Amino acid sequence: MTVVPAQQTGGAGGTSGLYDVIELILDRGLVIDAFVRVSLVGIEILKIDVRVVVASVDTYLRFAEACNRLDLEAGPRKDPGLPDLVGEVTESGARGKSKGALSGAAETISDAFKQARDDGRGEEEPARPRARRSSSRSRKEEQE
Amino acid sequence: MTTYIYGIAAATHPALPEGMGGIGEPERKVRVVRHGKLAAIVSDSPDDLRPKRRDLLAHQSVLDEAGAGGAVLPMRFGSLAQDDEAVVAVLAELADHYEERLNALEGKAEYNVKAAHDEQAVLHQVLAENPELRAMVEANRAAGGGSYEQKLHLGESVTAAVRAREESDSVEVRRALEPCAEAVSVGPEGTGWLANVSFLVRRDAAAGFVAAVEELRKDQPHLELTVHGPLPPYSFVDLGPAEPAEDAASVR
Structure with missing residues (x-):
């Protein structure tokens, strides 16, 4: 049985929701001294303590490049279809898109969870995630 | 077993x-x-x-x-x-x-909000607010991109400005959403976001909370907001007046 560190699945489409709340599941919630906790070896990298913008030469150069490419005359929300802005699809641009798509579902989110659960049980009742049955996640492990 | x-x-x-x-x-x-x-x-x-x-x-x-x-x-x-x-x-x-x-x-649930900067948008903002940075960009451009040192200097200054912006935006996210929540729990910093805050929201007030998020999105278009909820109240299990003071570490 292979143990896939959870963060490796984090970037892929529907599972990014799990990645976003994984620190809640792993690091918050009730802890009771009398109980033992399973080892979390293998996913400790998730306990990220890096500052948000890491001050490094790489960051400096990246920002300098980004500024050089920036169209200073345009507003911040310039139409992304205009050619001089889209010389390359930046990482942040791609990330922005997926976040936008995700955040649209603010009300019921954990969309990714529901999707993941739906994945696990095939086509049955995709619109009613709460009506799941006990045999639901049968196929998920193939992805792990 | x-x-x-x-x-x-x-x-x-x-x-x-x-x-x-x-x-x-x-x-x-x-x-x-x-x-x-x-x-x-x-x-x-x-x-x-x-x-x-x-x-x-x-x-x-x-x-x-x-x-x-x-x-x-x-x-x-x-x-x-x-x-x-x-x-x-x-x-x-x-x-x-x-x-x-x-x-x-x-009757309450947790909503976790993570905020990140839209990089293009936040660069526009810090440059618009800071004529010195803007001058540096212009100078570098005039010099065909600038020397390694010039790039480094510009990048360092811009990074500092963006960092400052992250901090003020983090405060702003909390300030904007706090009124719709019963309690707030600030999560650890991490790569990829500038704010990671959980809000305890009454389920019957969830629509108001979501509306406040939308409002914030509209007001601060340079912020990318990701909202997860309703979630089990992971971040709020230990709060409250009746929290026992017993603590294994301090007793021994």
Whole structure:
């Protein structure tokens, strides 16, 4: 049985929701001294303590490049279809898109969870995630 | 056989997910261990339980299901008791505390908000607000991109400006959403976001909270906001007046 560190699945489409709340599941919630906790070896990298913008030469150069490419005359929300802005699809641009798509579902989110659960049980009742049955996640492990 | 604990609810909780599939492969059936006014949502645990994606999802799903019917105190993933009797002992020992917490969390859910900068937009903003930075950019451009030192200098200055912006925006996110929440819990910093804040929101006020997020999105278009909720109140299980002062580390 292979143990896939959870963060490796984090970037892929529907599972990014799990990645976003994984620190809640792993690091918050009730802890009771009398109980033992399973080892979390293998996913400790998730306990990220890096500052948000890491001050490094790489960051400096990246920002300098980004500024050089920036169209200073345009507003911040310039139409992304205009050619001089889209010389390359930046990482942040791609990330922005997926976040936008995700955040649209603010009300019921954990969309990714529901999707993941739906994945696990095939086509049955995709619109009613709460009506799941006990045999639901049968196929998920193939992805792990 | 060890017992895995998902969460604690009131014994009167109307819809505990008994029989639902839980962690493990094959899925272990969810059971309910009751004592007095409390009920623990548990299942057997596989011997080799590891924090795999499927198990994390199962933990979350069981709590999600239980939380839909009433208040639940979610356990942190991976809590194991020797057996059901050990669970009963814990329920008995800390009954008052758990009952108080369940009352406090009744009808409320956690919404986790993460904010990040749209890089293009925030660069525009810091340059627009800072003529010196702008001059540096112009100078570098005029010099065909600038020397390595010039780039480094510009990048360092811009990074500092963006950092400052992250801090003020982090405060702003909290300030904008706090009025719609019963409690706030600030999560750890991490790569990829400038704010990671959980809000405890009354379920009947969730629409207002979501509207406030939308409002913030509109007001601060350079912020990318990701909202997850309603979630079991992971970040709010330990708050409250009745939190026992006992602490293993300080006692010994």
